[in-house]
Amino acid sequence: MRNHLLTAAASLALFAGMATAEEVRVYNWSDYIDEDLLDKFEEETGIDLVYDVFDSNEVLETKMLAGGSGYDVVVPSGTFLQRQITAGAFQKLDKSKLPNIENMWDVVEKRTEQYDPDNAYSINYMWGTTGLGVNVGKVREVLGDDAPINSLALVFDPANMEKLADCGVHFLDAPAEMIPAALKYIGEDPNSHDPDVIAKAEGVFEPVRPYIQKFHSSEYINALANGDICVAVGWSGDILQARDRADEAGNDVEIVYNAPVEGAQMWFDQMAIPVDAPNPDGAHKFLNFIMDAENMAAASNYVYYANGNKASQEYLLEDVIGDPSIYPDEATLENLFTTTPYDARVQRVVTRLWTKIKSGT
Amino acid sequence: MRRLVLIAVPYLWLLTLFLIPFLIVLKISLSDTALSIPPYTPTLDLGAGWTGVKEFFAGLDFENFWFLTTDELYWKAYLSSLQIAFLSTIMTLIVGYPIAYGMAQAPDEWRPTLMLLVILPFWTSFLIRVYAWMGILSREGLLNQFLLWTGVIDAPVKILNTDTAVYIGIVYTYLPFMVLPIYATLEKLDESLLEAAEDLGCSRASAFWLVTVPLSKSGIIAGCFLVFIPALGEFVIPSLLGGSQTLMIGKVLWEEFFNNRDWPIASAVAVVLLLILIVPIILFQRNEQKQREAEG
Numbered sequence: 085m086r087n088h089l090l091t092a093a094a095s096l097a098l099f100a101g102m103a104t105a106e107e108v109r110v111y112n113w114s115d116y117i118d119e120d121l122l123d124k125f126e127e128e129t130g131i132d133l134v135y136d137v138f139d140s141n142e143v144l145e146t147k148m149l150a151g152g153s154g155y156d157v158v159v160p161s162g163t164f165l166q167r168q169i170t171a172g173a174f175q176k177l178d179k180s181k182l183p184n185i186e187n188m189w190d191v192v193e194k195r196t197e198q199y200d201p202d203n204a205y206s207i208n209y210m211w212g213t214t215g216l217g218v219n220v221g222k223v224r225e226v227l228g229d230d231a232p233i234n235s236l237a238l239v240f241d242p243a244n245m246e247k248l249a250d251c252g253v254h255f256l257d258a259p260a261e262m263i264p265a266a267l268k269y270i271g272e273d274p275n276s277h278d279p280d281v282i283a284k285a286e287g288v289f290e291p292v293r294p295y296i297q298k299f300h301s302s303e304y305i306n307a308l309a310n311g312d313i314c315v316a317v318g319w320s321g322d323i324l325q326a327r328d329r330a331d332e333a334g335n336d337v338e339i340v341y342n343a344p345v346e347g348a349q350m351w352f353d354q355m356a357i358p359v360d361a362p363n364p365d366g367a368h369k370f371l372n373f374i375m376d377a378e379n380m381a382a383a384s385n386y387v388y389y390a391n392g393n394k395a396s397q398e399y400l401l402e403d404v405i406g407d408p409s410i411y412p413d414e415a416t417l418e419n420l421f422t423t424t425p426y427d428a429r430v431q432r433v434v435t436r437l438w439t440k441i442k443s444g445t
Numbered sequence: 446m447r448r449l450v451l452i453a454v455p456y457l458w459l460l461t462l463f464l465i466p467f468l469i470v471l472k473i474s475l476s477d478t479a480l481s482i483p484p485y486t487p488t489l490d491l492g493a494g495w496t497g498v499k500e501f502f503a504g505l506d507f508e509n510f511w512f513l514t515t516d517e518l519y520w521k522a523y524l525s526s527l528q529i530a531f532l533s534t535i536m537t538l539i540v541g542y543p544i545a546y547g548m549a550q551a552p553d554e555w556r557p558t559l560m561l562l563v564i565l566p567f568w569t570s571f572l573i574r575v576y577a578w579m580g581i582l583s584r585e586g587l588l589n590q591f592l593l594w595t596g597v598i599d600a601p602v603k604i605l606n607t608d609t610a611v612y613i614g615i616v617y618t619y620l621p622f623m624v625l626p627i628y629a630t631l632e633k634l635d636e637s638l639l640e641a642a643e644d645l646g647c648s649r650a651s652a653f654w655l656v657t658v659p660l661s662k663s664g665i666i667a668g669c670f671l672v673f674i675p676a677l678g679e680f681v682i683p684s685l686l687g688g689s690q691t692l693m694i695g696k697v698l699w700e701e702f703f704n705n706r707d708w709p710i711a712s713a714v715a716v717v718l719l720l721i722l723i724v725p726i727i728l729f730q731r732n733e734q735k736q737r738e739a740e741g
Contacts, residue, residue: 142703149484149706171480257689259704298606299689312584359482428478428707435704436518439697442689445521 108366109134111144111155113353114302115325116210118386125373131366139302140258148173148358155358156367159209162199162352163260163425174205174356181368182207184375192392195422196352206354207371208392210321210384213348213412213420214261217304217323220338222251222314234342236269239317242291249295252313257299259438261349262289262317264423268347275423279433289441299442305329311337319351320409321389328388341409343416350420352392467719474712475505485708509713518697519714523721526694529608529683530676533615537672538665540616541623545664546657548624549631560628563621575614575685582610582686606688614682619675623668630664631657663736670729674722694718 114137126133136155138144141164147153148160148168160168168174179185185207192208200206218233226247232238239245239253256262264274266288272281297313304316309329316323320341327339355374357367373379381399384391388404390411397405404410412420426434439445479486487504490497513519548559566574581587582605589601604610634657642652658665680695687693694714701711 140703142706145706146703149482151482167480171482171484173482296689428480428705432705432707435700436516438704439518439700443692444690445518445692 105132106130106363106366107132107134108157108363108370109136109155110157110370111136111138111147111153112157112159112209113137114139115305115322116159116353116387116389118382121379121382124379125370128373129366129369131369133370141260152360153358154362156361156363157355157357157370159353159355162196162354163423165206165354165356166199167425168356169200169205173359175359175361175364176204177207177357177371178364178368181365182372182375184372184377187375187377187380187393187395189392189394192352195350196354196392198422198424199352200354206356207375209353209355209374210387210389210391211350211352212320212389212410213343213350214256214265214317214319215323215341215343215348215409217308217316217318217326218340218342219251219308219311219314220340221336222311223248226251226314233340234345236265236344236346239315240266240269240288240292242295245292245295248315249297252297252307252315253295254304254307254313254316254318255296255299256304256317256319257301257442259434260423260426261351263434263437264349264421265317265344268344268349268421274347274349274421277424277426277430279430282430282433282437286437286441293441293444308339309333309337311335321387324388324407324410343409343412343420345419347419347421350422470712470715472505473708474509474710474716475507476709477504477508478707478709483708484706509709510717512710513713513717519694519717522692522694522697523717525692526677526679527721529611529615529693530673530679533612533619533676534669534673536612537616537619537623538669541620541668542627542665544620545624545627545631548628549634556632563624563628566621571618572681574618575682578610578614578617578686579605582613605686608687608691610686611683611691611693614686615672615676615679618682619672622671626667626671627661627664630661634660663733666729666732670725673725677722678718 108131110133112135116137117135122133122135125131141161144158144160145164145168147155148158149171151173165174188207192211193203196203196206196208216233216236216238218238220233223231223233223238227244232241232244237244238248239255245253263282263285266285267276267281268274269288270284272284276282301318302322304313304318305322305326306329307313308316308323308326310333311330316326320343323339323341327341330337330339355371357364357371361367374383375393377393377395378399380391380393380396384396385399385401385404388407388410390404408416473485476485476487478484487501489501493500544563548556548563551559579586583589584601584603584605586605588604589598592598593601604613638656638660639652642656643649647655678695678698679693680699683691683693683696684699698711698714698718701707701714705711
């Protein structure tokens with residue numbers, strides 16, 4: 085028996101020896117980086133990069149709370165990050181390994197501090213707003229030239245939705261984004277944690293529910309670009325990517341993104357290192373690489389999201405830094421709101437409400 | 446000694462692949478949710494010795510199962526899953542039986558090829574096949590285009606993201622599990638029994654119902670269980686092909702796990718699902734045993 089154990093140990097050691105090539109595993113949102121950057125990182129550092137993607141904070145959070153995800157860098161949004169920090173899912177950043185951190189933008193850092201005090205655990209990757217993606221031609225055809233394409237009334241007023249139903253409307257399958265939007269529409273506090281106030285959102289969704297084609301958080305990019313749907317409630321950069329894909333396809337589909345005039349939710353996607361990351365050293369190298377001004381600019385130029393990197397701004401294309409739907413002007417900024425994480429009890433109310441909104445049960 | 450090993454192997458199998466995972470899930474279902482890694486409490490602290498074990502057991506209760514009875518969502522989801530699983534099993538049987546029958550009637554030299562055709566879809570990933578159905582069933586998909594072309598419909602019909610698409614998906618996916626066990630019983634069927642029936646004045650049709658079907662009963666039962674059990678807890682097909690109104694327990698479980706981060710409730714849902722499944726499995730076992738006794 086002892087001999088067997090020794091043999092087993094020896095073969096394990098052999099395996100370990102074979103796996104000496106350094107590896108960094110990154111888990112990021114889908115359609116969220118210029119993939120040339122991944123090759124560039126491998127070339128510059130000689131580290132093998134394993135890059136996986138997800139399309140919902142909930143999936144990431146479950147992996148984080150289960151522990152042992154095997155990832156070195158993950159990208160939760162602010163509210164989720166805050167909760168996962170409380171759960172002890174992340175390790176503090178060693179800022180001595182991150183010389184590029186001086187490139188970061190204090191304006192964004194100040195806002196992300198509400199989720200991650202002193203930004204001790206995370207760096208901002210990108211930020212944006214949740215709003216309306218509109219196929220202008222089709223919507224004007226259906227609703228006329230004065231269609232309210234910059235207002236939540238477009239998707240929450242049943243009269244509009246009834247007419248739009250045939251050409252297709254997608255909603256994000258993300259209660260933490262959709263319920264605050266509905267509350268904002270009826271003039272309630274979008275960040276309310278009061279179950280009675282949250283319940284009012286149902287009254288907003290219920291009359292428009294029959295006209296919603298699908299609740300999904302990533303399909304709308306292609307669906308908008310192909311002209312399969314005419315409105316999506318989605319994330320700013322995703323909709324701008326749809327706009328560009330439509331331009332490239334030359335299919336006469338014109339997509340615009342608008343942050344609703346009623347007010348739009350502003351969110352921050354933060355890069356953090358799990359507490360049990362197999363290669364925290366490599367993770368720091370990746371974060372430092374991402375914070376390089378030119379690299380960060382390349383990512384933003386590719387995905388049309390604003391970033392939290394001040395130094396990158398001189399490398400940004402004019403149609404990124406100059407586009408108020410990506411880098412909002414002062415007036416729009418004031419109209420943006422942020423949310424804070426729900427506790428377990430309120431979260432259950434929110435999820436239950438969302439199931440009811442989606443399935444009618 | 447050899448006998449002992451022979452008996453031990455299946456029990457060891459049951460222990461490691463069923464009992465231990467089940468006990469883990471059961472334990473989580475008796476716990477409380479917590480914001481930590483892992484996201485429930487209590488966890489067994491063996492370092493604290495006997496007090497650790499005592500505290501661990503003191504922290505367990507049936508609260509979560511009680512909670513399941515307080516919200517109509519859960520029993521509605523169980524019922525709707527049972528209905529979808531039941532109806533798709535019937536449909537799979539209706540489609541699968543003639544296929545199995547045809548295969549068993551085919552000349553000997555064709556049979557391996559036919560068998561291969563039934564198994565062939567497994568060579569492609571299940572997920573890719575479900576995605577292919579999304580392409581077929583969508584508004585601009587192949588099925589709608591074909592129906593428009595033949596003039597059966599004037600405008601595209603909505604199939605994708607409805608319960609119909611879920612039924613199509615389940616019947617398609619689980620069809621081989623129905624065909625293969627039925628084929629296995631039909632292939633062994635003694636032809637002379639049918640001849641005898643006809644000699645005794647039975648028409649071909651009634652010989653089929655009186656002889657062939659009863660003799661293939663064990664295949665039908667096995668096939669139905671192989672379809673019904675996985676269909677009941679199905680998650681991938683309803684979430685990809687179904688609409689947001691499709692209510693299935695697999696989706697509810699997913700939401701408990703991922704959206705509520707409530708592993709204890711999710712585990713309680715899973716334990717109840719298992720209990721629902723155990724009833725038909727026991728019936729199946731009984732039936733098998735009776736048959737073995739009848740044969741023996």
